[in-house]
Amino acid sequence: MASSTVPRTTVVRSSAQPGGREEHALEVENIVKRFETAEGTVTAVDGFSLSVAPGEFLSVIGPSGCGKSTLFNIIGGLMGGYEGRVTVSGETISGTHPAIGMVFQEESTFPWRTVIENVAFPLEIIGMDKRARQMRARHFIAMVGLDGFELRFPSELSGGMRQRVSIARTLASEPRILLMDEPFAALDEQTRLLLGDKVLQIQQDLRQTTLLITHNITEAVQLSDRVLVMTYRPGRLKRVVKIDLPHPRDSEVISSDAFGRYVAEIWHDLRVEASLGMHEDESRARNEKSKR
Amino acid sequence: MRRAFADTRFGPPAVGVASLLLALALLEALIAAGVINGFIVPRPSQIIAAIPRIIVEEDVLDRFLQTALEALWASLLLTVVGIGLGMLLFRFRLLRLATETWVAALASAPVVLMYPLFLVIFGRSATTIVMIGFAAGLSPVILKTVEGFAGTRKVLLDVGRSFRLTNTQLFHKILLPAALPTIFVGLRLGLIFAMINIVGVEFLINFGGLGQLINELAERYDLPGTYGAIFFVVLVSVVFFFCAERIERWLRPGM
């Protein structure tokens, strides 16, 4: 376990310049990540860059296997050994950073803790006393609409409710930058839309800089100010689409014409990449069969 | 309706007791009918009748405590040493890869048969009995501890790391609670092995608690008494399992 641990907060260099790049809450420059595998080197991310303005809601969308989670782990400081640079408000970081909060793709609540103990977890870690942290936790539990479930254990909740617990837990640490890796991937379409509304509403209230990683076009357009489309492996930036839909938005927006146009536009780009991925999978399967 | 009954507090234990009574009644009937030889297998009613007798004449309660105390010491050793070694093996991969097969092999070793060696080291004492029980139960505790730690879902550790936990915090707040259910499986298995060997050694070296009593009663060919004493051995296990379950629920809620 310890051998793979990435160092905690290491601010390597501060490049904050007054009036310069400081207007970016988060900047990712030229990230290259390669994995050594049995079949040789796989380039998962190749020269990916993005910058996010404070309070912006940005989505990164791409086909399965294009390097989205890799990117998420690099920005969150959980994965090292890459080229390029991640800066938070101008500081270059390596390792985890207190300003960044992460919500994971997989179910990640602690099954041995009640809802309130789960949500209060980051506050417990920073040493807040019990009464204060329970009060804060209650606030965030209410925010995701789980009041009344404080004393339940995750095993007593539905998948969507558990995911809301994870979101509340990350919100409780009050990160300036929220990273979410397909947080709704395991949910049905209706829950996904409603939870999307909730997240967007919270984001508008807290003015958090949010980076959502997804492969769902509707979700990306529904929630974002900008959508970044990635190519299939190696993951590069293909296109940036600015979503000019009025705020406040809710899931009703999906029935508008403009929404449909955005979805069509993004699908047009994504389709090529997605089919590339499928072809590669198929040909690999064929190769493996012929080898046998 | 059936489901509701299974969820009631007294439903399952009531069914358990009822099926036990039914089995005993069946055995009684089979012996009475002569299908099973009554000279080899005593009737359940005789065994039950023997229990008050051995309590009064054979000091069973005292022996019960003696055996329970030996089992307690063995399980404390198992908890401390077994979980400790398991943690060590988890922490150092080389050690684990090098020794895991040996530890697993130890599980099938008939440790009881090594009692002369233990007698030489610890003498004809309770220590010998405790140490044999401990040695017999050690490998499942180690193996299950390693399995529990190694099986912790990566995403839970990632959550911890993203909240910037120190390695010590990661261990106490995530690894340990995540591994506890599996560790307890190991402890239960270890306790079973320990119990069998403790009573076995008491029997073999004719020393101490219930095992010695079983030896004596069997030699006198007091079969109802022998089975009555075995009943108390089972009772020791029941008490230990009950306590283990309580402790587990207290340490690791949310199951």
Ligand SMILES: Nc1ncnc2c1ncn2[C@@H]1O[C@H](COP(=O)(O)OP(=O)(O)OP(=O)(O)O)[C@@H](O)[C@H]1O
């Ligand atoms: N630890 C690793 N070792 C080797 N290859 C890896 C590793 N992690 C990821 N990869 C490879 O990197 C590529 C990108 O993986 P990643 O998990 O980032 O994709 P993704 O875009 O999140 O996919 P999905 O949408 O299916 O979650 C994949 O081809 C994967 O095989």
Ligand SMILES: [Mg+2]
């Ligand atoms: Mg992914």
